[in-house]
Amino acid sequence: METAAKLAAVDRYIEAFANADLNIIRALFAEDASVEDPVGTDAHIGMEAICAFYEGAMGAGAKLALTGTPRCAGNAVAFPFKVMIPGMEMDVIDVFEFNDAGKVTSMRAYWGPENSRQA
Amino acid sequence: METAAKLAAVDRYIEAFANADLNIIRALFAEDASVEDPVGTDAHIGMEAICAFYEGAMGAGAKLALTGTPRCAGNAVAFPFKVMIPGMEMDVIDVFEFNDAGKVTSMRAYWGPENSRQA
Numbered sequence: 349m350e351t352a353a354k355l356a357a358v359d360r361y362i363e364a365f366a367n368a369d370l371n372i373i374r375a376l377f378a379e380d381a382s383v384e385d386p387v388g389t390d391a392h393i394g395m396e397a398i399c400a401f402y403e404g405a406m407g408a409g410a411k412l413a414l415t416g417t418p419r420c421a422g423n424a425v426a427f428p429f430k431v432m433i434p435g436m437e438m439d440v441i442d443v444f445e446f447n448d449a450g451k452v453t454s455m456r457a458y459w460g461p462e463n464s465r466q467a
Numbered sequence: 468m469e470t471a472a473k474l475a476a477v478d479r480y481i482e483a484f485a486n487a488d489l490n491i492i493r494a495l496f497a498e499d500a501s502v503e504d505p506v507g508t509d510a511h512i513g514m515e516a517i518c519a520f521y522e523g524a525m526g527a528g529a530k531l532a533l534t535g536t537p538r539c540a541g542n543a544v545a546f547p548f549k550v551m552i553p554g555m556e557m558d559v560i561d562v563f564e565f566n567d568a569g570k571v572t573s574m575r576a577y578w579g580p581e582n583s584r585q586a
Contacts, residue, residue: 351579387541388542388543389541415547417581417582419559419560419577419578419579420582421507422505422506422507424507425577426560426577427560428534439536439538440538441547458539458545460470460538460539463539
């Protein structure tokens with residue numbers, strides 16, 4: 349998968365939150381993808397579980413902004429960003445893994461309580 | 468594993484490069500650990516292969532500086548940093564996974580050619 353396509357997926361993901369648009373999520377992820385957010389908790393597996401998860405996050409008003417350059421390697425991209433919800437913000441790193449069709453098959457989000465602050 | 472111990476491991480890793488000190492690497496990693504740098508390439512497996520890899524990086528004069536907060540989750544920490552080598556620097560995200568003894572069992576480094584620049 350080309351670097352440009354991975355970077356475009358990151359941009360679309362941020363756009364999904366900006367517009368609270370689940371259709372973008374549906375287009376980005378593979379049907380059988382898994383979303384582990386944060387790492388160490390039970391994953392949301394399959395499109396319906398994934399959409400339910402993102403619907404909740406978007407419903408809370410979460411918006412994302414990159415805080416550094418996305419790093420592409422192998423079949424993956426890792427990118428640092430902050431999540432902004434009214435009253436708070438939090439530093440997160442997401443790792444996307446892609447299949448040959450260019451769909452995200454695995455999303456893992458790295459963050460802990462010490463990464464959040466009032467804003 | 469406590470968050471504080473994971474954050475201390477990140478600090479020690481940066482210190483290892485600052486002092487070109489392989490003894491710190493030996494203390495951080497499990498004997499059977501793997502280092503995949505960048506993700507998508509063959510991993511260095513086992514302490515001797517890992518030390519040989521880091522000896523090369525340190526011999527090239529590489530130094531590290533965090534560019535954001537480390538994110539701890541589950542048995543892992545992900546952290547964004549830049550590598551500085553005379554004449555160039557590069558943005559990287561590393562993910563460490565720890566065993567119950569607090570040793571790093573897996574290091575995966577996310578970076579690509581587009582993350583480097585002259586400096």
